[in-house]
Amino acid sequence: MHDAEGRRTGAAADAVDGVVPRWVAEPASQEGVARTLAQAGADGHAVLVQGGGTKLGWGPRLESVDVLLKTGRLNEVVAHRHGDLTATTQSGITLAETNERLSAHRQWLALDPPDRARATVGGILATNDAGPRRHRHGAPRDLIIGMTLVRADGVTAQSGGIVVKNVAGYDVARLLTGSFGSLGVIVDATFKLAPLAEASSTVVVELPDAKVAVGYAVDLLSRGLTPAALEIATDPLRVVLKFESLESVTEAQAEEAVTLAETHGGLGQLLEVDAQNEFWTAHERRVFAEDGTLLKAVVLPANLPSSLSWLDEATASRGLSYVLAGQAALSVLHLRLTGPVEKQAALVSEWRERLTLGRGSVVVRRATAELKALTDVWGSVGDTFEVMREVKRRFDPRATLNPGRGPGGL
Amino acid sequence: MTPEFIDELEQRIGSEAVVRDQSELLTYESDGLVSHRSRPGVAVLPRTVEQVRAVVRACHEAGVPFVARGQGTGLSGGALPHPDGVLIVMTRMNRVVEIDIPNERITVEPGVMNLEVTRQVTPHGYYYAPDPSSQVICSIGGNLAENSGGAHCLKYGFTVHHVLGAEAVMPDGTLVHVGGLAVDSPGLDLLGVLVGSEGTLAVVTKVMLRLLRRPESVRTLLAAFDSTDNAGNAVSDVIAAGIIPAAIEMMDRTTIRAAEAAVQPGFPDAEAVLIVELDGHEAEVAAQFEQIEAIFAKNQGWGVQVARDDAQRGRIWMGRKAAFAAMGRVSPSYYVQDGVIPRSRLPEVLRRIRQLEQDSGLTIGNVFHAGDGNLHPLVCYDDAVEGQAELAERVASEILSYCLDVGGSLTGEHGIGADKACHMPKMFGDDDLATMQLVRVAFDPEGLCNPDKLFPTPRLCGEVPGPYRAHPAEAAGLAERV
Numbered sequence: 001m002h003d004a005e006g007r008r009t010g011a012a013a014d015a016v017d018g019v020v021p022r023w024v025a026e027p028a029s030q031e032g033v034a035r036t037l038a039q040a041g042a043d044g045h046a047v048l049v050q051g052g053g054t055k056l057g058w059g060p061r062l063e064s065v066d067v068l069l070k071t072g073r074l075n076e077v078v079a080h081r082h083g084d085l086t087a088t089t090q091s092g093i094t095l096a097e098t099n100e101r102l103s104a105h106r107q108w109l110a111l112d113p114p115d116r117a118r119a120t121v122g123g124i125l126a127t128n129d130a131g132p133r134r135h136r137h138g139a140p141r142d143l144i145i146g147m148t149l150v151r152a153d154g155v156t157a158q159s160g161g162i163v164v165k166n167v168a169g170y171d172v173a174r175l176l177t178g179s180f181g182s183l184g185v186i187v188d189a190t191f192k193l194a195p196l197a198e199a200s201s202t203v204v205v206e207l208p209d210a211k212v213a214v215g216y217a218v219d220l221l222s223r224g225l226t227p228a229a230l231e232i233a234t235d236p237l238r239v240v241l242k243f244e245s246l247e248s249v250t251e252a253q254a255e256e257a258v259t260l261a262e263t264h265g266g267l268g269q270l271l272e273v274d275a276q277n278e279f280w281t282a283h284e285r286r287v288f289a290e291d292g293t294l295l296k297a298v299v300l301p302a303n304l305p306s307s308l309s310w311l312d313e314a315t316a317s318r319g320l321s322y323v324l325a326g327q328a329a330l331s332v333l334h335l336r337l338t339g340p341v342e343k344q345a346a347l348v349s350e351w352r353e354r355l356t357l358g359r360g361s362v363v364v365r366r367a368t369a370e371l372k373a374l375t376d377v378w379g380s381v382g383d384t385f386e387v388m389r390e391v392k393r394r395f396d397p398r399a400t401l402n403p404g405r406g407p408g409g410l
Numbered sequence: 411m412t413p414e415f416i417d418e419l420e421q422r423i424g425s426e427a428v429v430r431d432q433s434e435l436l437t438y439e440s441d442g443l444v445s446h447r448s449r450p451g452v453a454v455l456p457r458t459v460e461q462v463r464a465v466v467r468a469c470h471e472a473g474v475p476f477v478a479r480g481q482g483t484g485l486s487g488g489a490l491p492h493p494d495g496v497l498i499v500m501t502r503m504n505r506v507v508e509i510d511i512p513n514e515r516i517t518v519e520p521g522v523m524n525l526e527v528t529r530q531v532t533p534h535g536y537y538y539a540p541d542p543s544s545q546v547i548c549s550i551g552g553n554l555a556e557n558s559g560g561a562h563c564l565k566y567g568f569t570v571h572h573v574l575g576a577e578a579v580m581p582d583g584t585l586v587h588v589g590g591l592a593v594d595s596p597g598l599d600l601l602g603v604l605v606g607s608e609g610t611l612a613v614v615t616k617v618m619l620r621l622l623r624r625p626e627s628v629r630t631l632l633a634a635f636d637s638t639d640n641a642g643n644a645v646s647d648v649i650a651a652g653i654i655p656a657a658i659e660m661m662d663r664t665t666i667r668a669a670e671a672a673v674q675p676g677f678p679d680a681e682a683v684l685i686v687e688l689d690g691h692e693a694e695v696a697a698q699f700e701q702i703e704a705i706f707a708k709n710q711g712w713g714v715q716v717a718r719d720d721a722q723r724g725r726i727w728m729g730r731k732a733a734f735a736a737m738g739r740v741s742p743s744y745y746v747q748d749g750v751i752p753r754s755r756l757p758e759v760l761r762r763i764r765q766l767e768q769d770s771g772l773t774i775g776n777v778f779h780a781g782d783g784n785l786h787p788l789v790c791y792d793d794a795v796e797g798q799a800e801l802a803e804r805v806a807s808e809i810l811s812y813c814l815d816v817g818g819s820l821t822g823e824h825g826i827g828a829d830k831a832c833h834m835p836k837m838f839g840d841d842d843l844a845t846m847q848l849v850r851v852a853f854d855p856e857g858l859c860n861p862d863k864l865f866p867t868p869r870l871c872g873e874v875p876g877p878y879r880a881h882p883a884e885a886a887g888l889a890e891r892v
Contacts, residue, residue, distance in 0.1 A: 224626025358590020
């Protein structure tokens with residue numbers, strides 16, 4: 001049975017992390033989202049929002065879902081103001097579809113997190129997820145300029161606007177970005193866009209160890225090279241560069257990167273233009289598209305070599321194995337970890353002990369229920385937790401939205 | 411403000427850090443928006459975070475409002491004191507805490523000047539990107555509060571993109587650490603909402619900033635146009651060509667002449683000039699430079715000047731940055747507006763402003779960040795002429811309504827503060843404002859932290875915003891306006 005909001009009884013096919021929701025709602029409009037939330041609030045039901053469903057397992061273990069609110073019918077590019085280099089999309093459209101449409105004017109929403117064919121704009125915002133080209137373009141929180149959200153009480157509100165420069169009022173859109181659906185339901189969002197580059201070049205450089213690899217990356221940047229992506233990855237250890245600009249520029253920079261690799265004792269290879277896409281897909285899949293635990297670790301750039309060598313020893317001594325890819329200059333690392341679960345938990349807690357608050361963090365993203373039972377997926381969020389809890393309480397006093405699974409366990 | 415409360419403050423932080431003398435307090439009665447004046451009940455000048463906490467705790471216990479103030483260069487009355495409150499002047503907290511070149515970070519206290527950050531790291535080949543025109547005299551704490559921009563934010567973003575962490579005193583005196591030195595911290599993005607909150611959520615006592623490497627190559631060029639339409643179209647063509655310059659600035663005839671009269675930058679006498687700056691890798695800059703020259707030619711640009719060295723580049727920027735203060739050469743008074751439009755609507759909005767100029771009989775100069783549609787119309791008037799100040803204020807408000815008509819914003823960088831709080835309902839609905847209030851009460855349930863700013867209140871909105879007058883620092887040539 002469907003009602004106006006596309007609400008029906010949950011079925012096995014709707015299960016999230018093995019939990020079958022009691023109800024599934026798939027509203028076709030902002031008003032439908034508002035009615036769904038108002039109804040859930042009145043019924044005392046907890047609501048989990050689902051976009052492409054690629055990241056719903058992130059966060060603490062899901063115990064139960066009363067209402068699974070799917071955004072799949074909110075799948076339009078509302079406006080592409082190409083002369084302004086901005087676009088507004090609904091939250092349920094996938095990133096791939098969005099960028100397909102924006103490419104008509106040779107522009108794009110400059111985000112490249114994994115699973116782009118399934119991951120929605122709303123889900124990417126809710127998790128502030130980003131990929132290799134965060135190096136140049138930033139994370140979702142850096143690109144968002146406006147948002148329409150529906151609060152837990154069913155009230156719809158706007159934040160920001162459609163212009164790239166705007167300091168009127170609190171930046172509620174940025175607050176919602178990365179809030180894991182715990183403060184409101186994003187129905188549409190406005191972004192500043194980037195022009196699509198005329199050409200791109202990819203360089204893969206194999207290097208003997210982490211220290212040399214980071215030294216190479218630092219040297220490259222200090223020489224004024226401007227890659228769009230600067231990845232460090234294992235295994236084998238390598239630095240992967242993507243240059244995007246005019247053809248003459250990407251070629252020149254790529255050649256410089258290959259030459260520079262030699263002086264660092266590395267072996268650089270410029271990929272054939274046609275081989276680039278395949279390479280980057282494989283680069284992503286090695287970490288993201290297999291079984292195993294997914295960790296996101298952030299360290300200070302100067303600590304990247306020591307973190308990587310520690311990681312080698314700490315995993316080897318515990319009988320764990322990992323593959324890693326991340327943004328070298330930002331020192332944001334994504335790891336896929338396999339091996340005995342209790343050893344994984346021990347690794348996470350030892351790593352966290354090594355990181356002073358504010359100087360790095362380790363967050364467990366995808367993990368088995370067993371591992372989630374052994375470890376706090378977020379780790380400490382520090383002395384602002386009380387403020388976060390108060391923000392959550394004000395936005396969602398009845399704890400309707402993704403209760404207990406927001407950042408820090410909100 | 412009771413004498414007992416001031417005594418209490420002196421007890422807690424020492425009388426040396428407390429200003430209670432009524433004439434001394436006059437120094438602080440306004441920020442850069444001098445039309446709004448209010449003498450604070452008392453001012454304090456803490457040197458340490460513990461002193462800030464002691465003051466805020468005392469305020470919290472006694473239910474006394476407080477306002478943090480940096481250098482007082484803000485243009486929206488964000489640091490306007492509360493007559494029955496404490497003004498917390500942060501200028502003595504001006505230490506550079508840590509320069510960390512390997513991590514490309516710097517940690518500073520909020521009283522450190524914007525340009526000082528760049529000065530500190532210049533020897534290492536780094537700089538701090540946000541560059542409000544007042545950067546010589548404005549402080550980082552105020553920049554964080556206002557989410558300050560500048561000419562180069564087209565490519566490099568605003569303060570929010572360059573602040574990684576902050577230490578802050580909550581309105582109940584609790585000390586918190588928001589974000590950190592790493593690029594991401596788990597938890598809600600409180601930093602994202604603290605930056606740009608105009609001092610209404612907490613008092614920031616330490617700031618961690620991201621530093622950028624100096625680009626390999628910088629090229630600056632200027633071209634003249636016979637109409638603002640042509641100049642506006644050239645801007646659109648640059649964006650359409652997929653080029654994001656570091657800056658694209660436009661000046662119209664009025665502001666060009668004012669700048670010439672004041673600092674003689676050698677600008678062509680034209681209806682409009684565009685200043686474009688490209689930076690980055692040498693090969694990329696060179697290629698884009700050629701594209702820009704072609705775009706200028708296509709839009710009938712002429713009198714192209716290319717900066718051959720730092721001195722020439724400095725001269726061009728001096729002309730641009732002097733434009734505000736230079737208006738004093740052509741008009742006894744002027745009202746400065748800060749509004750934003752989608753950049754593609756530039757020609758049409760400029761035509762409306764031109765029409766308004768004719769209809770009102772007041773000269774309106776335009777100088778603005780064309781690349782991101784941030785307009786700064788300068789409405790000229792003469793105080794000596796009866797009713798002209800009021801007319802100028804109405805004209806400035808009218809321009810703001812043009813911005814909102816095309817989907818723009820009330821402010822691109824000066825903030826809402828006390829000045830535009832009453833305009834907020836023109837841009838946001840009741841539910842939007844109520845949602846922002848949820849943030850406010852989560853941080854500051856008693857509403858003691860910089861009250862009567864940003865949000866429209868009946869008390870506030872019974873008053874009519876006044877015209878712009880030069881800030882004393884500006885008049886003395888120490889500061890310029892963006």
